[in-house]
Amino acid sequence: MKELPLNKWHKKYGKMEEYANWEMPVWYDGIKQEHLAVRKNVGIFDVSHMGEIIFSGKDALKFLQLTTTNDISRPPPISGTYTLVLNERGSVKDETLVYNLGKDTYMMVCDAVAVPKLVSYFLALKEIVDAFGPLDLAIKDETDATCLFSIQGPLAQRLCDEMFSIDLTGMWWFQAKAVKHEGMDIILSKSGYTGENGFELFFKPADPSRAIGLWDYVMECGKEFSITPCGIGARDTLRIESGYTLYGHETYEAQLLSTWVDEVTPLQAGLDFALHMDKEFIGKEALLRQGKEGIRTKLAHFELGEKAIPRSGDGIFKDGRQVGSVTSGTKTPILSYSIAMGYVETGTEGDVDIEIRGKLRKAKIVNAPFYNPKRYGAYRET
């Protein structure tokens, strides 16, 4: 199992669990409290387990345009794009962010569980093309050398402004800037996974003490904003409450032998916004075919009438007939009922039942996010 540079700190204050072969903090004082801290003030997550794959060379842009769904040709300096890696049958190998770092260099940020699969996939593709004439392309997994701290919440910008003596007002989502802490280069990106305004700090510490130094600095500056360290438990409840998909839950590769279009594709997961259909990319053919034939199931969001928590795999029923199953579910402290996401047959609307531990519970289909966007999230009014 791999350890984060801040492993000792996390172990001292948090409850640790293995996730994607990393020893990760799940919570410190509790998921509930950490969840609320991000919705009300600001929280910091050490998500250094996240993958970073670097693509460099004159052919890097073209390679990434052909292997991911969105248009990543936005100009530098350092802009990011949310883009999907699909297989040839149209289902999601991973959901990623690709940053154009300039000088023909791109950083792909991907899920920790998907890193080994993606690296071997990209290397295999490169090898095939290289056989016909070598590409000017290097692919390097820099996950272990790269740290990622995520600072999230309504006070995140004030904290980051103060920490780096800059004004981050007006940044667009996934825009990034180069900043420094005691000489160490940091890529600061407006991004996150919580529904709140937030910033993520990517950096490569020369040794663990540099990571610890930055963490201490954030915690020290964050005192006046009541900063709370948060584990991956709250990261999950926050993303579910925001209605965000997670690879391995809402998006995954699953081959159906009878067809050459997989369950589930971005069309079913509601990720159409990341599809740039004016270019060629692996998986496009399957999506076009599925678009023509129509989709059989679609991701939906559910609000329950009570606190029992639906878990991945629980059946969803409409008028006594199973119409789908749950992919993620949780109970969050700002809502008095449980929430879930899952796939149901297209056309399913209104009231449904979710079977939790053998008992049918009432639920209804709603729109994401689950929180009131006037009160919480990046677009709150107050």
Place this chain on the structure above:
Amino acid sequence: MIVGDYEIKEGLKYTKEHEWIEIVGDIISIGVTDYASKEMGDVAFIELPEEGRHVGKGELLCEIESVKAVSEVLSPVDGSIVDSNGELEDMPEMINEAPYDSWIVKVRYDKMPEGLLSDSEYRSLIEDLQKN
């Protein structure tokens, strides 16, 4: 008494599954220990069993749901469920806040339960767990 990060209440009986047991006459009250409540994290929901049901030793009494996972409370005795703590349905977080004040079910046992741990035996168990 406090053992590391955990409280153990003196005078109660315990199980290896981190339940506490208070015996009054022929009725036992069952709850989960401070250690168990901290391991499961924020409790979000508890499904209480119906009263009158007969349970065997080791059978499922009820399930406690935290944000992360579901934990089972198993019956330490053969007996009949006589009462369950309805307050926990509205305030399941009480299990985290005051685990020893939050009894979950009361069971009238068929015969005096055996093999329960004393508070000092449970203390050794918690000490061993913290060494690992």
